[in-house]
Amino acid sequence: MDRLHVGRGTTRGALSVFPIWGEYDRPKAYTLCADTVMLSELTDGPRVERLMALNGGERPVLFLEGQLLEGGWQNRMLCRSVLVPARTRLPLEVACVEAHRWNGTDRHQLSGRRASMRVRNTSGSTPASQTQHEVWQRISEYDAQFGVNETSSLTEHTVRATKAVDELVDRIEPLPGQTGVLIGISGQPVMLEAFDSPTTLRHQFRSIVRAAGLDALDQRPEPTPARRAFRFVDRATLVSAAPTAPAGAGTTVHGRSQYAVVTGLAWRRHLVHLSVINPRHTLNAARIA
Template sequence: MNREIHRHQNRPLPQLHVGHGSHHGALSIFPLWVDSPRVTGLDWKASSIRTAEREGSPVVGELVLHNSTTRPVVALEGDLLKGGWQDRMLARSLLLEPFEARVAEVFCVEAGRWGARSTDASAAHEASGRRSALSVRRGDASGGSGERGGSQQSEVWQRISRFENTLGATASSSMLDHLDRSAPLEARPLDGQRGVIIGIGGRVIGAELFGNTAGLRSRWQGILAAAALDAQLAPQRRTTAHDARVFTRHLQAVTLEDGGDAGLARAVRSQQGRLRASGIVQTNAHTNMHTHTSAPTASIIHLTAFDDAHPLLENA
């Protein structure tokens, strides 16, 4: 895998194929197949990443991620980490080298607690593949904490407060507490499926694509639970297959621009009208990155796409 990629060359998405949807109240889910070779050699298990607070004085917007395995491990934007001084979600996706330890950007998803739950103030977080709701992840609109970190964190808390106000308060305003008290959704990914389109309240809100079926399976229950939580804020309307196909065509037409370093991977992003996408790609190590005659090939490890016009993605 090559960390270098020409910043001025865009990469189109592979061909996408949408299947028949299933409907669960206000939530509709549509399977996606990706017409490209699968990404191999990666560890997708969230439990392979050990997570801890910064040594000395913990920081709200930072955690230390440690790859405990001999393979590169995927850490995804929107992954939830329970424990430590407060529950967090990852702000940006990373591909960690074997045994690498790295400080990662995070957002707090538990506004009412700052301190360890146990007598061990350095207690590690639990990473189990749970995902943050798309409406809450929308609070990280610019793809990282950066200069807007404070305002983005406030927006994340505001979006979680909608669950507090509508569904009832939790002990520490934790998104994970809202997920814990929601009923599980019974659905399984289909053979070869590598993505999912999420419709809520009669409109597509977004989609997630993975580099292989193992990646999707590793986050499947987390995606469904988070989507079902968002659906509790929406009217009981089905999203049509036509809308899912239209969204897929728009997504298919985007080109991804380089977004900088993401460990062993490269970050990518796109903003075209109301459609916004971000993720990480694995680049071809055998491509000559200094030539202009052919674009470097890149395989999507993970990509999230949002329709920013969806009511749940409007400003809280």
Template sequence: MTNLEVRLHVGQGATRGPLTVFPVWTDAPTLPPSYLTGAGVPVEVSERAGSPAIDQLVVTNRADRPVLLLAGELLEGGWQTRALTASTLLAPGRPTVEKVVCVEQGRWGGPTAHTRRARRTPFTVLSAMDGGHAQQVVWDRVHGLESVAGPSATESLADRLDRTDATARDMTRGLRPLAGQRGLLVGIAGRPVWMEVTDSARTLKAHWRGLLHAATLDALGRPAVRTPAALARSFAEKVENTRLLADGPAGLGQRVRGGGRVGTTALRRSDRTVHLTAIAQEA
């Protein structure tokens, strides 16, 4: 059992309608990441040979360094588009079977290969990925986005991200990571709901656009209420004080998780938090 080994520092938020984005810094040492991440890294994703399964995909790192994939990353195409359920640090050259959820209920068939664009699921979908009926809940929440992102012939989250891309860019125009920023905290319609923290400003930058687009999709149609900084800092304090328990391997790292009203999951390697996700459980 352990607490987060770094302190979180929440800065001044920027509000765009219902969406408020707060920068997050940590007091961890500034070190270059020992891994690759984001779009464009050489990672192959495919269906299981001979027996594709909704909840599994085969992922192979073709780089000569470890590759970090984040919880909620979309793996698009294949027999149906999926999302990774947990962050993992892939060793070079080693195929691994990763747990995923389907975010395209109405399709089962097609090519075996998937593409990666570092796109992310919104927090309402990400928060549904645990539990005995997780897949049905994920499908229900993807369908629920129809009211703000329109219909999809195959109930595809990717279709809804495509359709809202221009809206997301307009809503978040001018938002960029600040010097040394390691993460962001998202508030929607007056309350904090989601935090992502990495061990490197470079890692945050590689996933910035995908995170903002996902946050925008959650915010569409919600009341234009600013999230107060005091609530954001209280959310961060809850994450800092969460007791984290070992939850199994994460490729080359170790997964830990804990929390009550704010569920926290982190990928750690060599006593360093590589990536952390915290989600308001009542969301």
């Protein structure tokens, strides 16, 4: 992380978006295309906190923490990043983002959306089953903005907010060589997300920024100063992260300080995905205390 570089930010209302550049020197040996992966409920019966991924392809497939999976018996979000190996069946740790539905088909699919920071479980150490009630509680905070929906679905709230979010993030695009993005809301950094490849960042950029935009809609319109973005990254570099659990072909690494919660997916001796959360921001404090 000491090789991350922060660029000039763009501010719209409460939302500030800073480009991040990192050093990379290897071709991407995984894919984000999930066409070879079948996502389904467990064969011995649906469980709220688990889905099954079957990768029938020849390359590992990267699934990212916060991605929304729609369908099945209820919509879910991924709780941590994982590389599903080629020709492998692997259970995924998920949380429910649709509290009042428990029926449907067995199959899920990636929606192309990310869960907002209000509801994402990014502590990297707490099982989804221990945070499920809080996830539902955070989703209900959108009721006042977008109205109550029949199944308390985060996806439905996201759909209803589409026009407002589109206007907020219009023309915010990744820059050449950019490998990450730092998000500030109402004057303070909220999170940083970075990858080992500009290609991966481009693939995920829109969903990351749109999820942040959803959080920013009801927040105080204040720009996040560059000095705070720089300080957040500097403090994050001081956090020592250690392996905590297997993540398919990769390994979850995790570390924290009073200023930064760091979670990553390591594979072949380098970080594929890095997430840094500001635990002092009001959008994060209660969730990862």
